Amino acid sequence: MQAITIGTAAGIDEIRQRLDDEFRILRAEGVSVRIGQSHRGAFAFLDCAVDADGSARSAQIGSLLRESVATALSDVIVEKWEDHLIRKIIRGSYSYFSRDEQDLIAAYTGRTLRSGAEDARGGNAEGRKTRILRRLRDYLDTADELVLEGFVNFRLRDYIEELEDAVDRAVDEYLMEREHREFIRLLRHFVDIQEPRIDHVHVLLGPGGSFRLVDDDGGAIRSEALEEFVVEMVEDEVSHEDLLISALITLAPRRLTVHRSGRPSGRDEAFETILGVFGERTAECEGCTLCSPTHAGACEPSQATWQH
Structure with missing residues (x-):
């Protein structure tokens, strides 16, 4: 008999369930696999055994x-434990954030890790x-007992560091978005107290x-104050x-209509910012003569297209 403990x-139940899924394949091939369970103090142990005669x-x-066993455990670590590990890192390194903020940071971290972005050190x-599966295979080639927490903390140190890096990036992203939201809130307050200077x-x-x-x-909107302002902004x-x-x-318009026919599909941060600052004053056009290519294309500065 050969066995791995x-x-x-x-998380003993989710580990056992995942092992059962893997062993079902072996059993379908006529291999007798048994799982026994025992407890030692705070730890639960699963004894996975197959008949063997040498x-x-x-x-x-x-x-x-x-x-x-390696396949089942690699799945459990990434699919079941990863969120717990991320939250543990956040509690340890960023305990000064509120619980709600920590939840947001955890969500940002998970999104980054799931996206598999090229600049994400951890990949997808x-x-x-x-990589974890390979490490588990190597370990089980020379050992028949494994305590999962110890394996993760000591044998997967590079994996933990990848999660720590992802959390750090998520915190940076959260702080930038929070700063942006606060700035938008300030601009909206300024707009709300300002007297409109133009109707539409x-x-x-x-x-x-x-x-x-x-x-x-x-027609291009003409405003001496606006043109002076634009020149100053472009120079900056x-x-x-x-x-x-x-x-x-x-310009402080009473109403504004946004035409986006010239933009690619997907998220439009400029449009989202306009909505955040001007709120109910904003309407989105669903198609009109102004949305035609002759209007939406780039023009010379004298035609009030400001680019730099």
Whole structure:
């Protein structure tokens, strides 16, 4: 008989369920696999055993047992334990955030890890699982007992560091978004207390951050204060979005309509910022003559298209 013993202080049921899923494949091939459970103090142990008599077939069965256990445990670590590990890191390194903030940071971290972004050190979930599976195989080749918490903390130190890096990036992202929300809230308050200077502005958003501000007839909006402001902003090399929002605040329109036919599909941060600052004053056009390519395209600065 060959056996592997797995110990854990938490999550014994989900580990057993995942092992049962793997062993079902072995059992379908006629291999007799048994799982026994015992307890030692705070730890529960699963004893996974297969019949073996020293023959070549038995050696193959033992190899299949180790592969099945490694596969099951790598799945459990990434799919079941990863969120717990992330939250543990957040509680340890960023305890000064509120519980709700910690929940948001955990969600940001999970999103980054799931996306498998090229700049994410940990890669995607399948990549992490593959590396952990390889480490488990190596360990089980020379040992027949494994305490999962100890294995994760000491044998997967690089994996924990990957999660720590992902948490750090998530905190940076959260702080930037929080700062942005606070800035938008401040701008909205300023807009709310400001007297409107113009009744209606059409905002034509084009590709690459370009935009035009026109009136109801499609003519460029002229304003001495605005043009002086735009020149100053361009010389300061601010972003397109900042320039657009600042120009709209300078005009202080009572109403504004946003035309986005010239923008690619997907999330539009400029449009989201306009909505955040101007709220119910904002309407989105679903298609009109102003949305035609002749209006939405880039124009010369004299035609009130401000780009830099």
